[in-house]
Amino acid sequence: xxxxxxxxxxxxxxxxxxxxxxxxxxxxxxxxxxxxxxxxxxxxxxxxxxxxxxxxxxxxxxxxxxxxxxxxxxxxxxxxxxxxxxxxxxxxxxxxxxxxxxxxxxxxxxxxxxxxxxxxxxxxxxxxxxxxxxxxxxxxxxxxxxxxxxxxxxxxxxxxxxxxxxxxxxxxxxxxxxxxxxxxxxxxxxxxxxxxxxxxxxxxxxxxxx
Numbered sequence: 001x002x003x004x005x006x007x008x009x010x011x012x013x014x015x016x017x018x019x020x021x022x023x024x025x026x027x028x029x030x031x032x033x034x035x036x037x038x039x040x041x042x043x044x045x046x047x048x049x050x051x052x053x054x055x056x057x058x059x060x061x062x063x064x065x066x067x068x069x070x071x072x073x074x075x076x077x078x079x080x081x082x083x084x085x086x087x088x089x090x091x092x093x094x095x096x097x098x099x100x101x102x103x104x105x106x107x108x109x110x111x112x113x114x115x116x117x118x119x120x121x122x123x124x125x126x127x128x129x130x131x132x133x134x135x136x137x138x139x140x141x142x143x144x145x146x147x148x149x150x151x152x153x154x155x156x157x158x159x160x161x162x163x164x165x166x167x168x169x170x171x172x173x174x175x176x177x178x179x180x181x182x183x184x185x186x187x188x189x190x191x192x193x194x195x196x197x198x199x200x201x202x203x204x205x206x207x208x209x210x
Contacts, residue, residue, distance in 0.1 A: 001095050011066065012084040013091060015187070018062035025098050031055035034105040035172070036085045037159070039180035040068070040077025041188050047072050049081030050183025053088070058172050064088065065183040070136075078111040079139035081180065082118075086143055090150035101151040108159045110177055115158045118143060122156075 002010055018024050028034065035058075038051040047068035053061045068080040085107075093099050109115055117134070121127075121144045131137065147154055159177050170178075 009087055012087045015066045016062060016064035016088055024062055025096060027055060027061045028100055034103055036105055037108040037176040037180050038081030038085055039110060039177055039184050040074060040081050041184035042072050042074055042077050043188055045072055046188060047077040048184045048187040049077050049084060050180040051081045051085040052176050052179050053085055054176060063183060065187040075111055075113055076136045076139060078109050078114050079136050082107060082109055083139055083143050086146045089152055090146050093150055101153060105152060105154045106157055107154055108157050108177065110159050112158050115156045119156045
């Protein structure tokens with residue numbers, strides 16, 4: 001199914017890890033709220049992203065990471081991560097014919113510009129001409145269109161990044177943001193050589209500490 005998708009979609013979801021699709025569907029069905037968190041990393045001419053999908057208790061459902069094409073920028077890497085998890089949520093509905101339009105999905109990112117832009121876009125359907133001139137419009141607009149296509153009921157929230165450098169008492173989304181940051185940085189380290197192990201070994205079946 002993935003191989004039938006456009007190349008840009010294949011690239012976004014090729015490094016996605018979960019136990020099996022049936023288990024993912026069961027976890028989504030049983031949870032009251034989905035939490036999606038993404039993060040990006042930029043080093044010189046390289047960009048990567050990481051994302052995590054979890055339930056309201058912090059149980060990781062699935063996660064992914066990957067490279068980002070284009071001019072290196074923090075906003076672009078962050079937007080690519082958000083688009084990756086949004087694309088996964090759409091494709092899993094299309095492939096399994098399981099729909100969760102009524103399931104509220106809270107999407108977190110530590111880039112305020114990205115959160116502001118996506119929140120504002122909820123107020124209009126067609127982009128204004130000046131919006132098309134904004135940096136990384138191709139990715140931010142595709143996020144909105146993906147959510148519209150698959151009837152994803154979303155709320156966008158900002159989370160402060162790199163909180164692992166300070167207090168150890170972190171809320172759930174801050175911990176998930178750290179997970180995403182680890183994923184993006186791990187892929188950055190491996191970008192010029194074969195991956196040693198999948199992120200599923202790092203994240204799978206883990207419940208975040210309270």
